[in-house]
Amino acid sequence: MKPHILLTYSCLILGLSLWSCNNGSGGIQGPALLVSWQGNQFGYINEEGETVVPAQFAFAMPFAEGYGAINIGGDASKGYMPEGGKWGFVNQDGKIKINPKYFSPVLSGAPFNLRELGDVSHEGYIFSEGLAAVKDITKYWKYINMQDSVVIDGSKLRILSARRFHDGIANVLIDNSPTGEDLWAYIDKKGNIVIPPSFKFPAEFEDGLAFVVDARNRRKVIDRQGNELYKQYIFVTPFHNGYAAVRPYWRGQKKVDDLTKRRVVLIDRDGAFHTPPDFDWIGRFGEGMAPALVGSKLAHPIIYPQLLTSTEETGGKWGFIDYKGEFKINPTYQEAKGFINGFAPVKRGGLWGYLRPDRSMISGFEFRWAGFFENGLAPVRLGPIHNDYDGLYAYINTSGEIIWIERGRG
Secondary structure (H helix, E strand, C coil): HHHHHHHHHHHHHCCCCCCCCCCCCCCCCCCCCEEEEECEEEECCCCCCEEEEEEEEEECCCCCEEEEHHHHHCCCCCCCEECEEEEEEEECCEEEEEEEEEEECCCCCCCCHHHHHHHHHCCCCCCCCCCEEECCCCEEEEEECCCCCCEEEEHHCEEEECCCCCCEEEEEECCCCCCCCCCEEEEEECCCCCEEEEEEEEECCCCCCEEEEEECCCCEEECCCCEEECCCEECCCCCCCCEEEEEECCCCEEEECHHHCCCCEEEEECCCCCCCCCEEEECEEEEEEEECCCCCEEEEEEEHHHHHEEEEEEEEEEECCCCCCCEEEEECCECCCCCCCCCCEEEECCCEEEECCCCCCCCCEEEEECCCCCCEEEEEEHHHHHHHHHCCCEECCCCEEEEEEEEECC
């Protein structure tokens, strides 16, 4: 089993980018536990690598706000959230606080059409702002609190997919909206619809703005009242400190073959260009910098039925730019992810390491895969220098010390 399968489904390609790819456990109360596994069973360890909840579950989700969701009786062999089984929640003492009684959605593999994308883009079984989306015996989702009381009845709203709350608002997919198709809406924590079902894809609000795709397949930016601000861009990242990375709709470049000519730029809140179109890709900002790719070539497009097209680039070099689009760390890396909690995974020579904002490294390039730091630890896949442990998954601390290694891979 691999740690990256524990990420929520907002990390799928939604539109044209991967963006919410840390575990999203903001608002944690007290020290968080981390998912561990032994063979095909999951449990939890603490920040010292000590077992708190022995590996005994079919699956376990990252801790958020003091609770972790666990699955009993499901099958996670496909590497996704299990199909089947029942879901409940444990606390930081490893005690079951919400009995396993909730259901998993039925998932299919990528590429997804828009209806299937609605299923897999849920963010269930992770608490946010005191509420968690869970699926009952019907096809609908609902939101419960930490006492397992229903706060938002999804059957009344006909919620087919539900995402986490962010700044008091969450995205939900409404079954057979007034237009006759399944569309996304925004609700508040009382279950009131604050922006009606209007979107085939919505992003969460950041800096008071959100990128959406409306029912007519138009990409646009809206404010928290649902007002359209502008619509000439394809979103790449959400807004951060007033700026977002986008692909403009260049004239005459709407065909897949023209994607080789597209570039990514930064825009400000007014939708105006803030940098020249010099970049092949720009990631999410952190520590005042964002990973940026230059000099790459288009490998091939990925076509998603009905709407979504993504691309893969090959070659080129990654560095880190500021809000002006100027490189603060020169493009010398094979790959790079954004700074989260003070560290950015970077790749050179086929192996990953961790970069600090001052350009120093935790250690060398020694991992086959590197996740983000959360609560002082990061999941990694060990590399050749680790000898007999090469290829195994582990957690490291901010000093680069290994505090836990997987056992009994099945």
